[in-house]
Amino acid sequence: MVSVATTHVQQGQGRFAGLVWTLIRTDFKTRYHGTLGGFVWALLKPLTMFLVLLAVFSYVFASEPQYKFDLIIGLFLYEFFQESTKAGLLSIRAKGYLLTKAKFPSWIVVVTSASNAVITLALFSCVLVTFLALTGRAPTPLGVALYALYQALFFAIVAGFSLAASVLFMRYRDLNQVWEVITHAGFFIAPIIYPIGILPERVHAYLYAWPPTPIILFSRSVLLDGRTPSAFAHLLLFAVTAIIFGSGALIYRARAPRVLEEL
Amino acid sequence: MRPSVIEVSGVSKGFTIPSVRRETVREHALDLFRRRPQERLSVLESVSFELRRGESLGLMGRNGSGKSTLLKIVSGIYPADAGQVRVHAAITPILELGVGWNPDLDAIDNIELLGTVMGMTLRELRAATREILEFAELEKFAHLELRHYSSGMAARLAYAVAFRAVRDVLILDEIFAVGDAGFKERCQARYRDLHRGGHSMLLVSHEPRTIAAFCDRALLLESGRIIFAGSADAVADRYLALLTEEPPDMARPAAR
Numbered sequence: 371m372v373s374v375a376t377t378h379v380q381q382g383q384g385r386f387a388g389l390v391w392t393l394i395r396t397d398f399k400t401r402y403h404g405t406l407g408g409f410v411w412a413l414l415k416p417l418t419m420f421l422v423l424l425a426v427f428s429y430v431f432a433s434e435p436q437y438k439f440d441l442i443i444g445l446f447l448y449e450f451f452q453e454s455t456k457a458g459l460l461s462i463r464a465k466g467y468l469l470t471k472a473k474f475p476s477w478i479v480v481v482t483s484a485s486n487a488v489i490t491l492a493l494f495s496c497v498l499v500t501f502l503a504l505t506g507r508a509p510t511p512l513g514v515a516l517y518a519l520y521q522a523l524f525f526a527i528v529a530g531f532s533l534a535a536s537v538l539f540m541r542y543r544d545l546n547q548v549w550e551v552i553t554h555a556g557f558f559i560a561p562i563i564y565p566i567g568i569l570p571e572r573v574h575a576y577l578y579a580w581p582p583t584p585i586i587l588f589s590r591s592v593l594l595d596g597r598t599p600s601a602f603a604h605l606l607l608f609a610v611t612a613i614i615f616g617s618g619a620l621i622y623r624a625r626a627p628r629v630l631e632e633l
Numbered sequence: 634m635r636p637s638v639i640e641v642s643g644v645s646k647g648f649t650i651p652s653v654r655r656e657t658v659r660e661h662a663l664d665l666f667r668r669r670p671q672e673r674l675s676v677l678e679s680v681s682f683e684l685r686r687g688e689s690l691g692l693m694g695r696n697g698s699g700k701s702t703l704l705k706i707v708s709g710i711y712p713a714d715a716g717q718v719r720v721h722a723a724i725t726p727i728l729e730l731g732v733g734w735n736p737d738l739d740a741i742d743n744i745e746l747l748g749t750v751m752g753m754t755l756r757e758l759r760a761a762t763r764e765i766l767e768f769a770e771l772e773k774f775a776h777l778e779l780r781h782y783s784s785g786m787a788a789r790l791a792y793a794v795a796f797r798a799v800r801d802v803l804i805l806d807e808i809f810a811v812g813d814a815g816f817k818e819r820c821q822a823r824y825r826d827l828h829r830g831g832h833s834m835l836l837v838s839h840e841p842r843t844i845a846a847f848c849d850r851a852l853l854l855e856s857g858r859i860i861f862a863g864s865a866d867a868v869a870d871r872y873l874a875l876l877t878e879e880p881p882d883m884a885r886p887a888a889r
Contacts, residue, residue, distance in 0.1 A: 467734070472708065
C-alpha cells in the first residue's frame with residue numbers, strides 16, 4: 371500500500387500579509403508601467419471612460435435618459451467580469467516563477483490577480499455615485515450599501531471561477547480561448563445593451579443563470595430605480611455565489627497540490 | 634544526537650511523459666474516442682535520509698538523477714507520490730534563482746516580491762534592501778528595471794535576497810555557480826557564517842570540491858535512488874568514479 375504524508379512547520383498566516391500587499395502593488399505598477407501619466411491613468415481611466423460614454427449615449431439616446439445609465443453600469447460591470455476572470459484564469463501560469471521559488475499557497479496569486487479590475491470598478495463606482503448625487507439622482511444609503519454587497523458577491527463569484535479555472539488551465543492549455551468565446555457570447559446573454567423586458571418571461575430564468583445578469587440588474591435597480599430586489603431574489607443570488615465559490619474552491623483544492631508540476 | 638529538522642522516508646515520485654500528455658480541451662475531447670497510452674517516468678524511488686540540526690548535507694548525482702525533484706519535494710513545492718516528508722523547521726529554498734523576475738519592475742520592487750515569497754516581512758525587507766543590493770554589488774542599478782539586467786546581475790540579486798531571507802534550513806541548488814570570483818567568495822563566506830550560526834543546510838552540487846569543502850556528509854543519487862551515503866570526501870570520490878562509468882539508461886530525460 372502506498373502512503374503519502376508531508377508535514378511542514380507552519381510559519382504563520384501573518385507572513386502572507388506582506389506578500390498580498392506586494393502582489394497588489396506590483397501588479398498595479400506593472401499595468402501602468404511606461405504609460406503616459408503612469409498610475410494617474412489608473413485613476414483617470416474610469417472617470418474619462420464614464421464621461422465619454424455619458425456624452426455619447428446622451429446624444430445617441432437623448433429620448434431615453436435612463437437607458438444611458440443602464441448601459442454604462444452594464445458595460446463597466448461586464449468589463450470587470452471579463453478582465454478579472456481572464457486574469458484569474460491565467461494567474462498561476464503568470465506567477466509560476468514565484469510559485470516555484472518557495473512554498474506558499476497559490477490561491478494568494480489567484481485571488482490577488484483581480485486587484486487591478488477591482489481598483490477600476492471601485493473608482494468607477496465612486497464616479498457614478500458622485501455623478502448621480504450631483505445631478506439630483508442620489509441613491510439612498512441602503513441602495514449604496516446593497517450595491518457594495520452585490521460587488522462583493524460578484525468578486526466572490528469571480529474568485530470561485532478563478533480558483534477552478536487557474537488550476538484547470540494548467541491541464542487544458544486552450545481553456546483561455548474557450549473562455550474568451552464564452553464571455554463574448556455572454557455579453558449578449560447579459561441584458562447590457564437591451565432591456566430584459568423585451569424578451570419573453572419564460573427565458574428570463576436562463577438569462578439569470580449567467581452570473582453577471584443578476585448583479586447588473588440588481589445594481590441598476592438599487593442605484594437608479596431606488597427599488598430593492600425581493601428577499602427571495604437575494605437568497606438566490608447568495609445561493610448561486612456560494613455554489614460557484616464552493617465548487618471553485620473544491621476543484622482548486624483537488625488539483626492545486628500537483629499544479630506546479632504542469633508549469 | 635542532534636534532532637532531525639528534515640526526515641525523508643521512502644519517497645517516490647514520477648511524472649507523466651510529456652510526449653503522451655494531453656494538454657488541451659480539444660485533445661481531451663478527441664481522446665474520448667481513442668485511447669492514448671499513459672506512460673509514467675519514475676524520477677525518485679524510495680529515497681530516505683534525514684538532515685540534523687546544524688548539519689550541512691551534500692547531494693550529488695548526474696543530470697537526471699532526481700536531485701532537483703527531491704529538493705522541490707523537500708521544499709513542499711511538489712508532492713511525493715509515496716513516502717513521508719517531515720519538516721520540523723522553516724525552510725528557505727534557493728531554487729532556479731537565475732530565472733523568474735518581473736522584467737517591468739526595478740530591483741527594489743523585485744526584492745520585495747521575492748523576499749515576501751520567501752517569508753520576509755515588508756519591514757524586514759525595507760531594512761535589508763541596502764544590504765541586499767550591496768551584497769549583489771548592484772547599488773547603482775537599484776532603480777533599473779530588470780529587463781535591462783544581464784543574467785549574471787539578475788542571478789546575483791536573487792542569491793542576495795535568498796541569503797538574507799534564510800530562516801532555519803537553507804536548501805541550495807547549484808550554489809556558487811553564479812557571478813565573478815568576488816561574488817562567489819561572498820556567497821561562500823555567507824554560507825560558512827550561516828553554518829557556524831547553527832543553520833542546517835542541504836546543498837546540491839555537481840562540483841566534488843564544493844561538496845567536500847562545505848558539507849559534513851553527503852548522499853549520491855543515481856537513477857532516482859540513493860546509491861551511496863557517507864562522508865563528503867567519500868561521496869565526492871564515488872561521484873567522480875561514477876562519471877567515468879556508462880550511464881545505466883541514456884534515454885532517461887532530465888528531472889524537472
